[in-house]
Amino acid sequence: MVDSRWSSASSVSPGRRRGPELERAILDAALEQLGTVGWHALTMEGVAAGAQTGKAALYRRWPSKADLVAEALRTAMPQIGDIPDCGSVREDLRLLCVRTREVMYSRGGQALWSVLHECDHAHAERFHEVISSRLQEPVRRLIGELLMRGIRRGDVRPDATGPLVVDVIPAMLMYRSKVCGSEWEDAEIAELIDGVMVPLLRV
Amino acid sequence: MVDSRWSSASSVSPGRRRGPELERAILDAALEQLGTVGWHALTMEGVAAGAQTGKAALYRRWPSKADLVAEALRTAMPQIGDIPDCGSVREDLRLLCVRTREVMYSRGGQALWSVLHECDHAHAERFHEVISSRLQEPVRRLIGELLMRGIRRGDVRPDATGPLVVDVIPAMLMYRSKVCGSEWEDAEIAELIDGVMVPLLRV
Numbered sequence: 285m286v287d288s289r290w291s292s293a294s295s296v297s298p299g300r301r302r303g304p305e306l307e308r309a310i311l312d313a314a315l316e317q318l319g320t321v322g323w324h325a326l327t328m329e330g331v332a333a334g335a336q337t338g339k340a341a342l343y344r345r346w347p348s349k350a351d352l353v354a355e356a357l358r359t360a361m362p363q364i365g366d367i368p369d370c371g372s373v374r375e376d377l378r379l380l381c382v383r384t385r386e387v388m389y390s391r392g393g394q395a396l397w398s399v400l401h402e403c404d405h406a407h408a409e410r411f412h413e414v415i416s417s418r419l420q421e422p423v424r425r426l427i428g429e430l431l432m433r434g435i436r437r438g439d440v441r442p443d444a445t446g447p448l449v450v451d452v453i454p455a456m457l458m459y460r461s462k463v464c465g466s467e468w469e470d471a472e473i474a475e476l477i478d479g480v481m482v483p484l485l486r487v
Numbered sequence: 488m489v490d491s492r493w494s495s496a497s498s499v500s501p502g503r504r505r506g507p508e509l510e511r512a513i514l515d516a517a518l519e520q521l522g523t524v525g526w527h528a529l530t531m532e533g534v535a536a537g538a539q540t541g542k543a544a545l546y547r548r549w550p551s552k553a554d555l556v557a558e559a560l561r562t563a564m565p566q567i568g569d570i571p572d573c574g575s576v577r578e579d580l581r582l583l584c585v586r587t588r589e590v591m592y593s594r595g596g597q598a599l600w601s602v603l604h605e606c607d608h609a610h611a612e613r614f615h616e617v618i619s620s621r622l623q624e625p626v627r628r629l630i631g632e633l634l635m636r637g638i639r640r641g642d643v644r645p646d647a648t649g650p651l652v653v654d655v656i657p658a659m660l661m662y663r664s665k666v667c668g669s670e671w672e673d674a675e676i677a678e679l680i681d682g683v684m685v686p687l688l689r690v
Contacts, residue, residue, distance in 0.1 A: 401608065408604065412666070420666060446682030448675075451663060452655060458666065459658030460651075463615070463623060472651075479649030484687040 301337075309335040310342060314356035318395045323353065323402040350410055353399065357411065360392025361418045367426055373434035377453065377481050380426055381473045384457055387419055388468075397462075424450045434485065441487045452480065512538040513545060517559035521598045526605040529556070553613055556602065560614065563595025564621040570629055576637035580656065580684050583629055584676045587660055590622055591671075600665075627653045634688070643688045655683065 301309065313334030317326045328349055332339045346352035364383045370376050387393050400411050427450040434440030456476055460466035504512065516537030520529045531552055535542045549555035567586050573579050590596050603614050630653040637643030659679055663669035 401611065405604065415666070441686075444686070446678060448659065448663075448678055448682050451659060451667075452683060454666075455658040455662030456651065456654060458662055460654060463618070463657075463661065464654075475649060475651055479651050480655060480687065483644075483647070484683065 306335070306337060306341060307345065310337065310345070310352070311356040311359055314352050315360050315391065315395055318353065318356070318399060319391075323399045323407075326353070328352070350407055354410055354414055357392050357396045357399065357414050358418060360395065361387055361390050361414070362392075364419075364422045364426065367430060369433065373430060373437070373439045373485060374477055374482055376430045376433065377427070378473060378477050380423070380430060381453060381457065381468075381476065382470075384419070384423055384454070385468050385473070388457065388461065393419075420454060423454050427453060431485070439487065440485045444485045449484070452484065456480070509538070509540060509544060510548065513540065513548070513555070514559040514562055517555050518563050518594060518598055521556065521559070521602060522594075526556070526602045526610075531555070553610055557613055557617055560595050560599045560602065560617050561621060563593065563598065564590050564617070565593050565595075567622075567625045567629065570633060572636065576633060576640070576642045576688060577680055577685055579633045579636065580630070581676060581680050583626070583633060584656060584660065584671075584679065585673075587622070587626055587657070588671050588676070591660065591664065596622075623657060626657050630656060637688065642690065644690045647688045652687070655687065659683070 310331060314326070314331045316334055317330050321330070326349065328339050328342050331352065332342055335341075342352060346355065364380075364387055367376055367380050367383070370379055396411060396414060400408055400415075403411065431440055431444055431449065435442050435444070453476070457468065460472075461468060466472060513534060517529070517534045519537055520533050524533070529552065531542050531545050534555065535545055538544075545555060549558065567583075567590055570579055570583050570586070573582055599614060599617060603611055603618075606614065634643055634647055634652065638645050638647070656679070660671065663675075664671060669675060
């Protein structure tokens, strides 16, 4: 069943899958296990069985369950990518919010929140690194770029470069999602842009 | 053992403590246990022993461990209280941030984050209610009042009444505290006010 996914590869038997294919099958099985049994109950044996391989194939690549899960989460979170110039800081930031929402609600993003909720402090630090590298840092960097673009364009005030300005969007997205249970519909994103960001940034 | 401890009211021995005193002793012991063994390992027996009483005294007041812990957390988080008119929205909001920080870093606030990190989803909902009633709702209400005061005073633009404006401060405090590990020193609070809130609200 798993192998039908990789049917374009040269080999049809699970035993013959090449490195990258087998790796994808293992990471996919890990994500599947996270979604069904959760972080505590996930085992290297269970993932190996799900990927139709042996435990040794897992341990050769990931020394521990946490390493495997961190990589499974990371690869299941889409990249935010660059934001093209949409003509105004308003549209640029709106698109950034939509993209960020896609990452937060991706299969990997959702799995990440569940794992963080279930794991202990030591592991949480490990998984926070995944949030940082896939979500927090790319979003901060992009917002910084969009603000500079707006300053050059003339629709962002030149002194809107304080260290906390770039955190407002991710803070709001996370706070209202996690604390208030908001789904971040398009209308709420529009309100965040027009009711908070545009007034904050205007010349 | 249980009833002899507190069945009769007017004495100095622990066994004779009145209702409210015994209640305080139990809630304090629950908080102590949370700080030492954590949510999972906390037991009604352990709390009873810590408070020098019996389990029945606990169960008479709180049907479950979650009920007891929720009340222990709630009573250990200080009330934010009202914000006097400090003469400007800048100073009003700065004081609000300082007060919110006090609640977040209070013994109850710190214990609450640990519990939320350790407990399962069903219990998390229960404890989120404590955050909501002791922190989130009072802060939202206060910020709304401070904005109205600023609009009357003339240092807040009259249309700064969008539904998300009141969430910016709690979102930033929580995001940078939980995701970025910020301690929210006074200088960072000043930056939040001067770099984000004042530009967002100015006339």
